[in-house]
Amino acid sequence: MSQIIIYTIITLVAIGATAAIILYFVAQKFKVLEDPRIDEVEAALPAANCGGCGFPGCHNFAETLVKSENWDNLFCPVGGNETMAKAAAILGREAIEQAPRVAVVRCNGTPEFRPRINSYDGAHTCAIIHSLYTGEAGCPFGCLGEGDCVVVCDFDAIHMDPDTDLPVVIDDKCTACGACVEACPRDIIELRKKNKKDRKIFVSCINEEKGVVAKKNCSVACIGCSKCFNVCPHEAITMENNLAFIDSDKCKLCRKCVPVCPTGAILELNFPPPRKKEPVEASETKTD
Amino acid sequence: MSLKTFSRGGVHPPEHKLSAGNKIIELPPPEVAVIPVAQHLGAPSKVLVNRGDQVKVGQLIAESAGFVSSNIHSSVSGKVLKVDQFMDSSGYRRLAIQIQVEGDQWLDTIDRSDDLVRNSVLPAEDIRKKILEAGIVGLGGATFPSHVKLMVPQGKTSEYLLINGVECEPYLTADHSLMMERSEELLSGIQLLMKGLGVERAIIGIENNKPDAIQKMQQVVQGSSVAVQGLKVKYPQGGEKQLVKALLKREVPSGGLPIDVGVVVFNVGTALATYEAVMKNRPLIDRVVTVTGKSLEKPSNFQVRIGTPVSYLIEQAGGLPENTAKVINGGPMMGRALSTIDVPVVKGSSGILLMNEDEARRKEVKPCIRCAKCVTVCPMGLEPYLLMTLSEKSLYEGMEPEKVMDCIECGSCSYTCPSSRPLLDYIRLGKGEVGKIMRASSAV
Numbered sequence: 001m002s003q004i005i006i007y008t009i010i011t012l013v014a015i016g017a018t019a020a021i022i023l024y025f026v027a028q029k030f031k032v033l034e035d036p037r038i039d040e041v042e043a044a045l046p047a048a049n050c051g052g053c054g055f056p057g058c059h060n061f062a063e064t065l066v067k068s069e070n071w072d073n074l075f076c077p078v079g080g081n082e083t084m085a086k087a088a089a090i091l092g093r094e095a096i097e098q099a100p101r102v103a104v105v106r107c108n109g110t111p112e113f114r115p116r117i118n119s120y121d122g123a124h125t126c127a128i129i130h131s132l133y134t135g136e137a138g139c140p141f142g143c144l145g146e147g148d149c150v151v152v153c154d155f156d157a158i159h160m161d162p163d164t165d166l167p168v169v170i171d172d173k174c175t176a177c178g179a180c181v182e183a184c185p186r187d188i189i190e191l192r193k194k195n196k197k198d199r200k201i202f203v204s205c206i207n208e209e210k211g212v213v214a215k216k217n218c219s220v221a222c223i224g225c226s227k228c229f230n231v232c233p234h235e236a237i238t239m240e241n242n243l244a245f246i247d248s249d250k251c252k253l254c255r256k257c258v259p260v261c262p263t264g265a266i267l268e269l270n271f272p273p274p275r276k277k278e279p280v281e282a283s284e285t286k287t288d
Numbered sequence: 289m290s291l292k293t294f295s296r297g298g299v300h301p302p303e304h305k306l307s308a309g310n311k312i313i314e315l316p317p318p319e320v321a322v323i324p325v326a327q328h329l330g331a332p333s334k335v336l337v338n339r340g341d342q343v344k345v346g347q348l349i350a351e352s353a354g355f356v357s358s359n360i361h362s363s364v365s366g367k368v369l370k371v372d373q374f375m376d377s378s379g380y381r382r383l384a385i386q387i388q389v390e391g392d393q394w395l396d397t398i399d400r401s402d403d404l405v406r407n408s409v410l411p412a413e414d415i416r417k418k419i420l421e422a423g424i425v426g427l428g429g430a431t432f433p434s435h436v437k438l439m440v441p442q443g444k445t446s447e448y449l450l451i452n453g454v455e456c457e458p459y460l461t462a463d464h465s466l467m468m469e470r471s472e473e474l475l476s477g478i479q480l481l482m483k484g485l486g487v488e489r490a491i492i493g494i495e496n497n498k499p500d501a502i503q504k505m506q507q508v509v510q511g512s513s514v515a516v517q518g519l520k521v522k523y524p525q526g527g528e529k530q531l532v533k534a535l536l537k538r539e540v541p542s543g544g545l546p547i548d549v550g551v552v553v554f555n556v557g558t559a560l561a562t563y564e565a566v567m568k569n570r571p572l573i574d575r576v577v578t579v580t581g582k583s584l585e586k587p588s589n590f591q592v593r594i595g596t597p598v599s600y601l602i603e604q605a606g607g608l609p610e611n612t613a614k615v616i617n618g619g620p621m622m623g624r625a626l627s628t629i630d631v632p633v634v635k636g637s638s639g640i641l642l643m644n645e646d647e648a649r650r651k652e653v654k655p656c657i658r659c660a661k662c663v664t665v666c667p668m669g670l671e672p673y674l675l676m677t678l679s680e681k682s683l684y685e686g687m688e689p690e691k692v693m694d695c696i697e698c699g700s701c702s703y704t705c706p707s708s709r710p711l712l713d714y715i716r717l718g719k720g721e722v723g724k725i726m727r728a729s730s731a732v
Contacts, residue, residue: 121650123710134379
């Protein structure tokens with residue numbers, strides 16, 4: 001009996017040893033040399049594998065960081081400047097600082113402002129509705145409200161508001177990875193510079209139709225009247241295709257454009273409520 | 289006569305041919321016509337008129353802007369109000385020419401008499417040129433410019449001309465009424481197409497649910513080299529590839545065209561338009577549209593000018609019933625719901641179907657039960673459930689090897705699905721995305 005046990009042990013040890021030796025030589029022969037710094041840099045990255053940097057995952061991004069001389073277009077939006085500084089420290093170089101960004105939904109077509117003129121009962125994704133027709137409200141540029149942007153968010157930072165039928169971004173959770181920007185078939189979501197206390201001023205409309213046509217579908221559409229363009233002291237506003245656009249990098253948050261907008265298409269968010277001596281402005285201010 | 293059909297897949301939706309046997313009624317021109325410049329597959333035409341111009345019926349108002357493109361003629365006479373963006377059937381705004389109708393003055397070159405003209409002496413070259421000039425496109429619905437089909441690519445030969453009189457879509461009867469009422473002209477048009485194509489043999493395929501049309505056409509074609517073949521009723525037999533298979537037992541290769549197996553297919557409407565263009569000098573300015581629906585007072589076949597608003601057609605058929613829930617441009621299988629009825633009839637409009645509240649509602653979508661009914665009915669031999677899943681998960685790269693581009697969008701899969709899953713909606717989306725990827729990679 002004991003003999004069987006001994007033979008078994010000896011045989012298994014022999015097989016194990018032989019396999020180990022073979023594997024050792026194979027491993028030596030087919031060794032893949034990789035820069036050890038890639039793993040170090042990868043450890044410093046957030047490991048979200050979200051693709052926000054434009055690479056399939058954190059490992060590919062780390063590899064690119066190690067290999068490329070020029071870091072101009074390389075940035076991890078999730079980790080931000082802190083992570084980039086860490087990666088730069090590992091590689092012994094300087095990081096390029098970028099202003100943090102946040103996703104902003106540029107449509108304010110709630111059922112109140114933009115009445116629904118038909119009802120859709122087909123497949124519930126924005127991409128399909130967009131390819132079929134203009135949507136329940138008839139605006140060819142507006143939000144379709146099926147939440148393709150919500151599905152793709154890895155950070156739970158965007159959800160649909162059932163009252164407005166529009167997506168809402170939670171600024172603290174948003175990492176500006178850009179997944180929602182990609183997912184939106186109408187390119188409504190934009191990554192804008194993050195300001196102090198999450199303050200925002202933006203044209204909440206991307207309708208390029210003529211003013212009369214745009215206004216037919218939605219009362220808060222940008223009609224391209226250029227009033228905001230004329231009043232802006234910082235040259236932050238540009239007019240193109242009947243549409244005003246506020247460049248978040250140039251905007252100084254002076255809010256001069258907000259009261260002049262005849263349709264209320266320019267939104268100001270997270271500003272303190274106006275002082276009591278200006279009751280006129282109070283009705284035009286929207287706070288979130 | 290033995291009946292033929294295609295072998296793979298297919299479904300049998302209820303036919304509901306309400307307007308069958310109704311005479312074609314020619315409608316007077318509308319008050320205002322809106323004529324889009326993109327009514328065909330290919331490049332949108334180039335506008336030739338300006339605001340304020342006076343136009344006559346048959347006048348060229350937008351010219352072909354490329355090889356795969358088509359001429360567009362004014363269908364009414366009057367003053368051009370605007371050249372601007374107008375809503376098309378999808379609700380999106382596209383370039384169109386709006387004309388205020390004044391009287392009904394036709395160009396003098398157009399022969400408006402009903403006299404039958406036979407036996408053209410024109411050479412094939414001139415027939416093709418006339419078809420190109422008249423702006424004729426496939427009237428079955430795909431609106432592919434006809435002159436392109438007549439140019440047989442080098443290295444390929446055409447043996448057969450097939451004429452599609454199948455009309456497999458439920459409800460629609462436009463082609464049926466054409467075969468009954470214009471059979472002599474139709475035959476002449478077919479002979480012109482044969483000459484233009486340089487083939488000796490032509491077959492008209494007609495489904496067996498139109499025995500009167502089969503009989504009528506058989507009488508007419510006697511003594512000519514055109515044959516009539518009855519077909520077993522099965523959807524989507526009117527699909528080009530299915531018709532080739534049914535009539536000739538030839539299989540169009542994946543990604544190929546019927547010309548790859550020596551065949552060119554035209555719709556009966558297109559053949560008739562060819563007759564009008566070549567023999568009567570009359571460009572494509574009107575077409576027969578079926579206006580139908582269970583709640584509609586007078587389901588009819590109307591001959592209407594291109595650019596007539598759909599609302600005008602519905603009015604002529606007895607007005608919009610109160611319980612209308614959906615207005616569909618086309619038939620119930622392949623048509624698309626309209627978001628407004630203030631859109632114009634275009635060259636590809638074969639029917640307007642009004643669905644009431646009971647018919648229109650889609651059933652609740654349930655999970656896939658892996659019954660593979662969609663695989664059984666797919667006439668192209670695809671796996672719709674797989675394509676839908678890939679599209680749902682945005683795995684578009686995986687759809688191309690699964691031959692998504694072979695999908696003819698017949699909707700048999702969605703029709704048959706016991707879980708009422710929107711298979712075709714997702715497949716169509718995926719097809720669009722795959723198309724984009726393919727164009728992007730071929731551009732590099």
